[in-house]
Amino acid sequence: xxxxxxxxxxxxxxxxxxxxxxxxxxxxxxxxxxxxxxxxxxxxxxxxxxxxxxxxxxxxxxxxxxxxxxxxxxxxxxxxxxxxxxxxxxxxxxxxxxxxxxxxxxxxxxxxxxxxxxxxxxxxxxxxxxxxxxxxxxxxxxxxxxxxxxxxxxxxxxxxxxxxxxxxxxxxxxxxxxxxxxxxxxxxxxxxxxxxxxxxxxxxxxxxxxxxxxxxxxxxxxxxxxxxxxxxxxxxxxxxxxxxxxxxxxxxxxxxxxxxxxxxxxxxxxxxxxxxxxxxxxxxxxxxxxxxxxxxxxxxxxxxxxxxxxxxxxxxxxxxxxxxxxxxxxxxxxxxxxxxxxxxxxxxxxxxxxxxxxxxxxxxxxxxxxxxxxxxx
Amino acid sequence: xxxxxxxxxxxxxxxxxxxxxxxxxxxxxxxxxxxxxxxxxxxxxxxxxxxxxxxxxxxxxxxxxxxxxxxxxxxxxxxxxxxxxxxxxxxxxxxxxxxxxxxxxxxxxxxxxxxxxxxxxxxxxxxxxxxxxxxxxxxxxxxxxxxxxxxxxxxxxxxxxxxxxxxxxxxxxxxxxxxxxxxxxxxxxxxxxxxxxxxxxxxxxxxxxxxxxxxxxxxxxxxxxxxxxxxxxxxxxxxxxxxxxxxxxxxxxxxxxxxxxxxxxx
Numbered sequence: 112x113x114x115x116x117x118x119x120x121x122x123x124x125x126x127x128x129x130x131x132x133x134x135x136x137x138x139x140x141x142x143x144x145x146x147x148x149x150x151x152x153x154x155x156x157x158x159x160x161x162x163x164x165x166x167x168x169x170x171x172x173x174x175x176x177x178x179x180x181x182x183x184x185x186x187x188x189x190x191x192x193x194x195x196x197x198x199x200x201x202x203x204x205x206x207x208x209x210x211x212x213x214x215x216x217x218x219x220x221x222x223x224x225x226x227x228x229x230x231x232x233x234x235x236x237x238x239x240x241x242x243x244x245x246x247x248x249x250x251x252x253x254x255x256x257x258x259x260x261x262x263x264x265x266x267x268x269x270x271x272x273x274x275x276x277x278x279x280x281x282x283x284x285x286x287x288x289x290x291x292x293x294x295x296x297x298x299x300x301x302x303x304x305x306x307x308x309x310x311x312x313x314x315x316x317x318x319x320x321x322x323x324x325x326x327x328x329x330x331x332x333x334x335x336x337x338x339x340x341x342x343x344x345x346x347x348x349x350x351x352x353x354x355x356x357x358x359x360x361x362x363x364x365x366x367x368x369x370x371x372x373x374x375x376x377x378x379x380x381x382x383x384x385x386x387x388x389x390x391x392x393x394x395x396x397x398x399x400x401x402x403x404x405x406x407x408x409x410x411x412x413x414x415x416x417x418x419x420x421x422x423x424x425x426x427x428x429x430x431x432x433x434x435x436x437x438x439x440x441x442x443x444x445x446x447x448x449x450x451x452x453x454x455x456x457x458x459x460x461x462x463x464x465x466x467x468x469x470x471x472x473x474x475x476x477x478x479x480x481x482x483x484x485x486x487x488x
Numbered sequence: 489x490x491x492x493x494x495x496x497x498x499x500x501x502x503x504x505x506x507x508x509x510x511x512x513x514x515x516x517x518x519x520x521x522x523x524x525x526x527x528x529x530x531x532x533x534x535x536x537x538x539x540x541x542x543x544x545x546x547x548x549x550x551x552x553x554x555x556x557x558x559x560x561x562x563x564x565x566x567x568x569x570x571x572x573x574x575x576x577x578x579x580x581x582x583x584x585x586x587x588x589x590x591x592x593x594x595x596x597x598x599x600x601x602x603x604x605x606x607x608x609x610x611x612x613x614x615x616x617x618x619x620x621x622x623x624x625x626x627x628x629x630x631x632x633x634x635x636x637x638x639x640x641x642x643x644x645x646x647x648x649x650x651x652x653x654x655x656x657x658x659x660x661x662x663x664x665x666x667x668x669x670x671x672x673x674x675x676x677x678x679x680x681x682x683x684x685x686x687x688x689x690x691x692x693x694x695x696x697x698x699x700x701x702x703x704x705x706x707x708x709x710x711x712x713x714x715x716x717x718x719x720x721x722x723x724x725x726x727x728x729x730x731x732x733x734x735x736x737x738x739x740x741x742x743x744x745x746x747x748x749x750x751x752x753x754x
Contacts (some may be wrong), residue, residue, distance in 0.1 A: 139604050146610050170654040171686065175617050199687065206685045210620035216612040217593050217631035377539075382558060451586035452635035 118173075120148055122155060129155035131180070134165030137173025145176050159184055163196025163229035169203060178207045190429055242449075243288060249445045251374065256368045272381075279340040279375075281380025284389060286339075287332055291390035294327055295319065295397025303406050312406050316416040319398040326423045328391035330476055333435035336383055337468040342445035344375050345464040348447025349457035357448070367448070376440040383436035391428065423488060435472050442468040496523040497559075498657055498689050499544060501715075504553030506543050513598070515713040517553070521657070526683060526690040527718075528700045530735065533712030538582070540710065541659055544691070545579060546570070557657075573601050578655030578688075582662050584646035586634035592645045593619065593630030599653050618648040622678060639705045640671045644678075651682060658683075660692040664699055672696060676703050697741055711737070738746040 118135030137145065161177060163169075181191045193204055260266050302315045348371055351357050360367050395417070402408040446464035450456045506514040513536040521527055531537045542548045544555055546562060557573060565573060586595045596615040600606050606614070616626035622644040624630070634642060643663060650658060655703050663670035663679060676696075680703045683690055694700065700707055701721060708718040710711035711731045717724065725736050735741060 126652075139606075142604070142610060143613070146607065170612050171617065171621075171651075172654070175614060179613070202685050206621065206681075207617060216616035217591070333584050451735050453633065455589040456635075457639055 118145055118207050120145065120152065121155065122152060124155065128158040128160055130424050131161045132157055132161065132165055133161070133177065134167075136168045137166055137176070138168055138170040139172040142176065147171065149176060149180055152182060154180075154187075156187075156189070158190040158191075161191065161193045163193060166196050166200065169196075169200050171203065171207065174200070174203045174207050175211070178204060178211050181208075182211060205471055222278050245449070246380070246441075246445055249448070250441065252368050252374055253441065256366060256373060257376075260369065260373060266369065267377075268370065271370075272378050273359055275375050276376030276382050278343070279336065279379055280386055283336070283382075283386060286388050286424040287335055289325075289361040289394045290335065291328060291332060291393040292397040294331060295323060295394035295399075296401045298322060298327070298394075299398035299401040300405065303402070313408060313412070315398070315402055315406060316408065316413055317420060320395060320417055320420055321424050323394035323398065324420075324428045326428065326476070328394050329387040329428045329432050329435065330472070332383060332387045332390045332432070333439065333472045334469055336379070336386070336436070337439045337443075337472060338465055340379060341439040341468045342461050342465050344440065344443030345447040345450075345455060345461045349450030352448065352450045353452060353454065353457060372440075372444040372448075375444055376437065379440040380433050384432035387429060387432040390423070394458060396486055427479075427483055427488060431476065434475065438471050438475065439468045442471065497521065498523050498557065499555040499595065499691070501540075502554045502556075504540070504543060504555065505550055505551040506539050507551050512551070512713060514543070517710075517714040519708055519715045519718070521689060521691055522706075523689050524683075524687060526680070526692060526703050528697070528704035528707045529691065529693045529710060530700065530707060532731070535710045536713065537710055538661055539692055540715075541661055541691065545577065545659065553570060568593075575599075575653055576656045578650035578653070578658040579738045580643070580646050580650045580658070580660045580663055582665065584634070584642035586637075586646055586649070588634050588644060591631050591633055592624070592637070592648075593626065595634070596630075596649045596652050597644060599649065603653060615648075615652065619645070621651075621682065622648045623674075624648065635684075639666050640668075640675070643667065645677070647682075651688075654686055655688065658691045660690065660694075662693055662695065664694065664696045669698075672698065673702075674734065679703060702753065709718050 118133070118137055118141040120131065120133040123130040135141070159181075161181065166173075177193075181193075184191045193201060218361060250457075259345060263294055299315055302318045303312055306314050306318070348357070351371070353374045357367050357371070360370055399410060399413045402413055443464050446460040446467070452459050491582070497520050499519070501519040502518060503515055504517040504519075505512060517536075517540065519540070529537050529540065539548060543550050544557070558576070560569075560573075562570070562573070586592070587598070591596070593612065593615050596618055597611045600611040600614060602609075616630060619626040619630055624641065624644050626633060629637070629641065634645070637645060643666075647663070650660075660679070662673050667675055676699050679690065679692075682688065683703075692699070692704065704721075706718055707724055709716045709724065709727075709729075709732050711729065716732065717727055717731055719727075721736075724732060726735065728735070
């Protein structure tokens, strides 16, 4: 029934009027062809009767084409009427006639590319501005709520904190461990290739250990956490906004910052440094293993050299971890709270959350490097 | 409506069982849907009304049973036949299920774009006509995104999308749920109106007693995991099953189903 069957329309001139005779199946399957046919037809300049006897079937699309033709002719001051056909056709035509008056399709998107381009730039700039201001406002709210909670520690949702530590920390152990282990291997291997030329292969230990402890352990962990937990925070809170759960919290007199943001923030501040430490250990293990197998530095020598490295390098790395954790948790929660009502918005904010937190983590890491260099640490 | 004279069965469900995990939601359910009728499906919360609808649409797997649509067993159809069959269905989901990344007008035009090779201009025109038919303003409302619409407008927009291909069977899942009484009554009239204009067959899951009396030709009652009984309002009033008695003789129903009220609504 949906295969295209012949449908057509012809015009017959009579003395004082023209007859428009549609025939065949005026349905959606033939609509494209009929639309073209009606456009090609030279419309008469005298009163028109649309004779429906030849129409075998008619659906809304077919009826609309006829109604549209009638409206075009009427607009030129010609009298048009429908005649013949099944009674059902006339009900449909009358319906569409009534609806047709209002049926002005909205202009398609992207009709004015240049204007759209400027609009997009303007919207992005405005959105950046409100985003920064909104983040500062949010930061203030979090600090105030944190202060209130510090005064009344019983308000802290301990169960939620532990649940989030498990989700962001414990279950991330395998992937963080694996990545750090492999990075340790890669780093030691690359260092060995370069240092062998100078006959300083044992320096591989110092180089990799310092690089891992100062930078790679914590940076990799932070980036992985931004992708793994920051995005999860945004998606969780965003979905709660779409499902009106955040509004429900507010209506129940609960502060979303206290209920949703604080536990996530505290959990990440606890779990990210622990994960960084774990990443350091696994990274060192990886480089130690490669040094032993590929370079022939035995584990005793490795640990001896390691013991001679200043512990400061370890602390320089570790001190950055809670800062990164705050950045990731706050941006994840903030972007989640900015979700507005649709599934698409959840996706957009999640992407934004990851991009922003990775970017800020790396920028901050660079600032830390400059700071430590100036301080001579 | 003329369902009584022409008992052409468009959907025939026989011995349908659907379950999730260890729980059977429907067991040995039987149902007929006749051409050009408006069938109301009622039942308590969790009685499997939406599951029955989804099973007919092929959205949930069934444990046993046979579903025939237009005389053909849906299980025996190949992918292409299934696609053609689905074009003859229109579905209005409970929450509207509009695509959130598209505007209302684009949402309505999706079936036109996907299933029929219309030019963009003609598809936009037909989508606008359908929006006007369901009482939305195509120019103003058509460019909005679903998240900017009220609940009632979402239902209307979703209905416009459901009827855009002039389906033969329209499935409605709680079309008036969440609407105010005036909006619900208007929606009922709209549905009845479209049914007459477009010659639709309606399968309507509802809780709305008003809809049942005003627009349904026949009512199917789901209870005890199957279709307990079907019939007109008058026939169901005479039913003795406790749930059906409670439903049609309860305090809320009394106002609708008193002989007086029935006479008024014809």
